[in-house]
Amino acid sequence: MPEYKWPPMGKRKVMGQRINRLDGPVKSAGRAKYPSDLNPQGLLQTAMLTSPYAHAKIRSINLDAAKAIPGVSGINLFVQPGAEIQWAGAEIALVAANTEEIARDAVRAIKIDWEVLPHVVKDENLAKAGTRAKAAGEQVTGDPEKAFSEANVTLEGEYGIPVITHCCLEPHGNVISWKGDKIDYWPSTQAVSTVATQLATLINVPATNINVTCDYMGGGFGSKFPPDSWGAESAKLSKGSGGRPVKVFLDRATELTIAGVRPSHYAKIKIGAKSDGSITAWQSDSWSSGGFGGGGMSPIPYVFVNIPNRRNNHAAVSLNSGPQRAWRAPNHPQAAFLTCSALTDLAAKLNMDPLALLHKNAGLTLRADTYRNQLEKAAELIDWKNKYHAPGEGKGTLRRGVGIGVATWGGGGHASKCKVTIHPDGSVEVELGSQDLGTGNRTCISMVAAESLGLPMSAIKVKIGNNSYPASGPSGGSTTIGGVSTSTRKASLNALEKLFEKVAPALGVAADQLEAVDSRIQVKGNPNKAMSWKQAAQKMGPSPIEEMGENVPAQAAREGLNTLGAAGVQMAEVEVDTETGIVKMRKLVAVQDCGLVVNPKTAESQVFGACIMSICAALYEERVMDAVTGRVLNPDMEFYKLAGLPDIGEIVVHMDIQEVHDKRGVIGLGEPCAIGGIAAIANAVHNALGVRVPTVPVTSDRVLNALGNKRYA
Numbered sequence: 001m002p003e004y005k006w007p008p009m010g011k012r013k014v015m016g017q018r019i020n021r022l023d024g025p026v027k028s029a030g031r032a033k034y035p036s037d038l039n040p041q042g043l044l045q046t047a048m049l050t051s052p053y054a055h056a057k058i059r060s061i062n063l064d065a066a067k068a069i070p071g072v073s074g075i076n077l078f079v080q081p082g083a084e085i086q087w088a089g090a091e092i093a094l095v096a097a098n099t100e101e102i103a104r105d106a107v108r109a110i111k112i113d114w115e116v117l118p119h120v121v122k123d124e125n126l127a128k129a130g131t132r133a134k135a136a137g138e139q140v141t142g143d144p145e146k147a148f149s150e151a152n153v154t155l156e157g158e159y160g161i162p163v164i165t166h167c168c169l170e171p172h173g174n175v176i177s178w179k180g181d182k183i184d185y186w187p188s189t190q191a192v193s194t195v196a197t198q199l200a201t202l203i204n205v206p207a208t209n210i211n212v213t214c215d216y217m218g219g220g221f222g223s224k225f226p227p228d229s230w231g232a233e234s235a236k237l238s239k240g241s242g243g244r245p246v247k248v249f250l251d252r253a254t255e256l257t258i259a260g261v262r263p264s265h266y267a268k269i270k271i272g273a274k275s276d277g278s279i280t281a282w283q284s285d286s287w288s289s290g291g292f293g294g295g296g297m298s299p300i301p302y303v304f305v306n307i308p309n310r311r312n313n314h315a316a317v318s319l320n321s322g323p324q325r326a327w328r329a330p331n332h333p334q335a336a337f338l339t340c341s342a343l344t345d346l347a348a349k350l351n352m353d354p355l356a357l358l359h360k361n362a363g364l365t366l367r368a369d370t371y372r373n374q375l376e377k378a379a380e381l382i383d384w385k386n387k388y389h390a391p392g393e394g395k396g397t398l399r400r401g402v403g404i405g406v407a408t409w410g411g412g413g414h415a416s417k418c419k420v421t422i423h424p425d426g427s428v429e430v431e432l433g434s435q436d437l438g439t440g441n442r443t444c445i446s447m448v449a450a451e452s453l454g455l456p457m458s459a460i461k462v463k464i465g466n467n468s469y470p471a472s473g474p475s476g477g478s479t480t481i482g483g484v485s486t487s488t489r490k491a492s493l494n495a496l497e498k499l500f501e502k503v504a505p506a507l508g509v510a511a512d513q514l515e516a517v518d519s520r521i522q523v524k525g526n527p528n529k530a531m532s533w534k535q536a537a538q539k540m541g542p543s544p545i546e547e548m549g550e551n552v553p554a555q556a557a558r559e560g561l562n563t564l565g566a567a568g569v570q571m572a573e574v575e576v577d578t579e580t581g582i583v584k585m586r587k588l589v590a591v592q593d594c595g596l597v598v599n600p601k602t603a604e605s606q607v608f609g610a611c612i613m614s615i616c617a618a619l620y621e622e623r624v625m626d627a628v629t630g631r632v633l634n635p636d637m638e639f640y641k642l643a644g645l646p647d648i649g650e651i652v653v654h655m656d657i658q659e660v661h662d663k664r665g666v667i668g669l670g671e672p673c674a675i676g677g678i679a680a681i682a683n684a685v686h687n688a689l690g691v692r693v694p695t696v697p698v699t700s701d702r703v704l705n706a707l708g709n710k711r712y713a
Contacts, residue, residue, distance in 0.1 A: 002493035009662050014451040018601035022443045032216045035186045036249050038175045044073050044241060046248040047103035049093040049110055051085045054119035054320035054630025058083050066109040071102040073241045076233040086292045087321050088631045089257035091229050096237040096246050119320040119630040123264055123289045133315040136297055142309035147281035151272030155346040160266040160695040161334045164621045165256045170218025172259045173249030174231050178239040183210045190220040191474035193433035195227055196467050202232035212467040220437055222326030223260035225474050256635040260325030263290030265298045265334035269342040277350055277357045281309040289317040290324025298331045302339035303406045304364040320630055329671035333678050340405045340679035348391050354404055355379055367567050374569040374591045381589045381652050382571045392690015397579045403683025405570045405676030411668025412564030413482025413551050414473030420491040422499055422545040426537040431463045434472040434484050440602030447598055448485045452492035454516030478668025482562030483551045485666045491549025502539045562666040568592040570676035572684040581700030583619055583685055585649030593656040595667030600655055607653045607673040614677025616643045619697050
């Protein structure tokens with residue numbers, strides 16, 4: 001059995017290099033085909049009828065007029081008469097027709113008799129939630145009462161971070177064609193290997209009969225794992241139409257209403273500390289909602305988990321609004337905002353630099369040395385020493401400030417299988433049922449295979465995006481890179497070992513005395529006794545070498561190819577106009593550890609994207625609900641605000657690449673870099689103004705309200 005460990009940092013030829021994405025040219029040229037780009041022959045278009053009410057019962061549904069419209073191929077109901085609808089935008093019926101215009105006409109022709117019921121769609125004020133708020137139980141560690149009574153300084157604050165939507169640029173949906181007992185399925189999915197099993201259960205067919213293809217997908221962030229109700233109903237419409245392909249992609253309003261949200265989180269927080277800044281006590285009363293199912297407790301206090309005396313109470317608030325879905329580090333951005341805001345306010349009450357406060361209390365984290373080093377590096381990159389000032393200190397209408405946010409995440413690799421094939425002509429194929437969400441997965445798989453086989457990346461053909469390939473886990477929880485890099489490494493070395501066995505007699509040594517270096521197979525340490533890769537492949541005979549490799553999460557830590565536990569620190573600099581309340585980003589610095597970094601260039605790109613998302617959530621993004629109608633008021637790209645290029649400012653990314661981290665193996669990156677930025681930006685505004693804007697996004701009205709000493713900004 002080969003030794004599967006990674007080559008030492010200084011001896012890697014491909015891994016660790018700054019490599020452009022393999023699919024960059026086809027994407028930038030517009031040649032990459034996403035599922036929403038597909039329009040196979042005979043395609044049926046769809047339109048969806050959704051509920052106009054946030055809470056209602058359906059007395060009756062009449063489809064006669066809709067079915068009579070020429071060009072309508074079929075109408076399927078998601079719910080039956082008598083059903084109780086719990087949010088506006090909920091799926092009622094799906095129409096398939098020859099054109100989208102006909103499908104929309106048919107939707108308008110469907111007649112429904114509604115019984116409208118009372119609804120609740122807002123959760124900012126827990127007192128108004130009434131019976132919709134369900135206590136989740138109290139958690140107590142140590143003796144909080146005693147600790148607060150002995151504290152030299154006590155801080156109390158209230159903070160909130162609202163619901164935001166996924167806002168995928170390629171909305172949720174699929175193209176599907178049911179032919180005989182086989183189904184061709186092109187979903188926009190984060191789960192190429194598993195989505196067929198879920199769809200099979202919904203439509204009662206064997207999963208082996210469903211062929212899934214997703215070469216590219218345009219945004220997911222945790223929301224695109226299941227086939228969803230529209231996947232199942234579009235499959236049935238295809239079957240009912242004689243196998244004609246059916247295309248269903250949510251329109252933008254429906255996408256922003258029901259396709260998944262990141263839950264809100266609000267908290268009243270109390271912290272006790274000694275005069276020197278040592279934190280001794282924490283108390284929080286929090287509540288949250290991600291829709292009808294409520295919302296779970298965020299992991300607060302965040303990162304500083306070893307505060308000795310803690311009391312946490314939480315309530316889940318059920319709202320008549322679209323449901324939550326996993327959103328890039330579920331609950332962590334909210335927890336970072338709540339915790340880091342309170343800690344920054346504590347520092348202000350202590351007349352202490354928040355950087356010094358976090359540094360002093362780093363021992364309350366699980367990786368004290370790492371956080372201290374990252375705090376120092378981020379401070380250096382943003383010039384904290386010269387830019388930090390006492391909160392609100394400054395003159396004029398334009399005030400600048402700096403702030404800090406911290407992050408942590410797991411990121412261990414998911415279950416993954418990979419097949420590597422070496423053909424007699426020397427070509428190499430790597431096959432995995434994985435997916436590339438735009439993060440560079442193809443590129444990293446190619447890099448790992450090339451490194452393992454001693455070949456250039458141009459010699460490797462990576463095949464992903466289809467469930468006919470060996471199963472690899474869904475892309476969620478920052479688990480993809482650890483899973484696929486490990487399975488690819490193992491499969492490559494297993495195949496290479498078989499090649500060594502074929503070549504060894506010709507070189508006159510045992511197979512374990514060979515190595516692959518620079519497209520050659522040579523005796524270890526003796527480049528003069530070697531043959532080219534192609535010559536070696538010719539020794540195989542007519543049959544290719546096919547070998548499997550697998551990442552088993554339960555074994556990963558012991559093997560050391562991938563582990564878990566990432567840390568990060570972000571610092572922001574903002575400029576606030578005290579007359580208009582407008583906040584402008586000046587700079588955002590991200591220092592991030594993620595173990596062994598396969599490709600620093602694509603890793604940095606991940607962090608850049610996460611920083612942009614954090615800027616959006618800190619300053620612009622917010623779903624706005626109408627308490628009267630129960631509907632989303634801004635389900636469009638005009639009023640659901642995202643940052644544009646002029647809004648970003650300067651972003652500086654520093655990957656914390658050190659041998660001490662590298663030795664921990666590959667760790668996922670997608671989540672941790674999306675956590676600390678919101679807190680850092682909100683705290684920078686506090687530093688600039690000297691008053692807390694307690695709720696994000698930090699919009700101009702909230703800034704002006706805070707400056708006007710209004711209690712609820």
